[in-house]
Structures are given as C-alpha cells and as structure tokens.
Amino acid sequence: MAQTRRTFIASAAVLTAGVASGMSLTTMETKEKKQLAHHVFFWLKNRDSKEDLNKLIEGLNTLKKIETIRSIHIGIPASTEKRDVVDNSYSASELIFFDDVEGQNTYQVHPIHKKFVENYSHLWEKVIVYDAIDL
Amino acid sequence: MAQTRRTFIASAAVLTAGVASGMSLTTMETKEKKQLAHHVFFWLKNRDSKEDLNKLIEGLNTLKKIETIRSIHIGIPASTEKRDVVDNSYSASELIFFDDVEGQNTYQVHPIHKKFVENYSHLWEKVIVYDAIDL
Numbered sequence: 339m340a341q342t343r344r345t346f347i348a349s350a351a352v353l354t355a356g357v358a359s360g361m362s363l364t365t366m367e368t369k370e371k372k373q374l375a376h377h378v379f380f381w382l383k384n385r386d387s388k389e390d391l392n393k394l395i396e397g398l399n400t401l402k403k404i405e406t407i408r409s410i411h412i413g414i415p416a417s418t419e420k421r422d423v424v425d426n427s428y429s430a431s432e433l434i435f436f437d438d439v440e441g442q443n444t445y446q447v448h449p450i451h452k453k454f455v456e457n458y459s460h461l462w463e464k465v466i467v468y469d470a471i472d473l
Numbered sequence: 474m475a476q477t478r479r480t481f482i483a484s485a486a487v488l489t490a491g492v493a494s495g496m497s498l499t500t501m502e503t504k505e506k507k508q509l510a511h512h513v514f515f516w517l518k519n520r521d522s523k524e525d526l527n528k529l530i531e532g533l534n535t536l537k538k539i540e541t542i543r544s545i546h547i548g549i550p551a552s553t554e555k556r557d558v559v560d561n562s563y564s565a566s567e568l569i570f571f572d573d574v575e576g577q578n579t580y581q582v583h584p585i586h587k588k589f590v591e592n593y594s595h596l597w598e599k600v601i602v603y604d605a606i607d608l
Contacts, residue, residue: 413605470548
C-alpha cells in the first residue's frame, strides 16, 4: 500500500509538471502504460461508393460502446505524400487501444462486434488486422 | 486507484466536465481532436535475429525526439489469436500520432528521421506504411 501510494505521488507529480509544461495528456498516458494497438484496414467491394463508405463508418461507430476499448480512431487514408511504401488503397481503418490481449479477446467475441460483422461484412472484400503490443 | 486519482488530477486541471459525465481521459482526448496516425510495419531481413530486432528498436527510439510527434508506440506482434485476416509476420511496428499532415511531412524530412533511415534501413527488407486521418 505504501508502495502504491509512493508510486501514485510520483506519477501525480510527473503529471502535474506535464500539464504545467503544456504536454498533452495523451502523450503522458501513452508513456505511462503499455497498450495493445489493434489496427484494422478495410477495402470496400465498391471502392468508389460514398454510400458504402458511410455505411461502413456507421458500423465502425457502433463498436465504440465495447467496454474494453480504451480509445478508438476511425480513419480514412490521409493525404500524405504518395510513396512506394505507403499503402493508401484501403477504404477505412479502425485503430483501437486495449489494455492488453485479454481486452482484445473480449472485444472479438462481444455481441456488438459480432453484430457489426454480421451487418456490415458484406460491404468489404478484404481486411487486414495488425495487433501490436507496446514494448 | 492510481488511475482514479490521476484522472481526478487531470480533470481538475482541464477536463472537469468530461470526467463528471464519466468519460475516460483517453476517450475525451480522442474525441476532442482529429489526429493523423502514421503506422509503419517493418520486416527484418534476418527475421529470427534478436540482435537485429534490438538494433531496429534502438533506432525507432531515436525518433521520439522529433518535435511534431504527439505520441509514439513502438511495438511487436501481440499474442492475439491467429486468424486468416491477422498479419503477425512483421518484426516491429512504429505508430506515431501527429496533429495533421503537416506534422507528418515535417517528420519525414527531419534530420533525426533521415539519420534513422541511413543507419538502420539495412536491417529491413520490407516496410509498409499506413497514414490514416481521423474522421
């Protein structure tokens, strides 16, 4: 308990100093804990259909309610420079942070996630998933 | 407990309303600003070399000093379930958040990034980059 409290005081001091110096909270949070980044890229069957893209995004937004999600980013390809190594061919992406592998496992079998796959998977022809754990 | 107190301190500083409504800090941050997620996956030439992996990670750590980086995650494949859609063949990944496309552009031509490519690119045989902008 004493150890916990000392750790807390130290991190509170770091946090306070960080806020005072204008660091973003996200940066501090990220430095404090190791997380699992679950990044999914979707390629629509109808790549040029704005309607299908909007539907997919609607579906991705339903995932936000899953309790083990710590933060979620729903995105589309950014207008960065076209380079050979950059893959900007996907339609939309979902980047979710979990506390650990367990959090991701719970997400996979969660009714909301299952419903998302059931209702929206007809829209895409390809999916790639990368699960990366912080070092 | 530490998390609760940390949340309280941060909320006292900036985010009182959100915490009062029960949102997590990370969620609020994510909802407050749109960011660019720059996710790079590296495949080592010597895939089984612990030494080369450590060197690459050493190199990735040098990138942290680039000023336009808002947060960075250096990771390796997580031990999530093997599924057809999951690509866990990469050696290491770098996930960086920037405020915008401009922040990523600055990063690309930054001397620290150029030095990283110069000093460590002999280690990898393949790189894939995904740049996603939050919707």
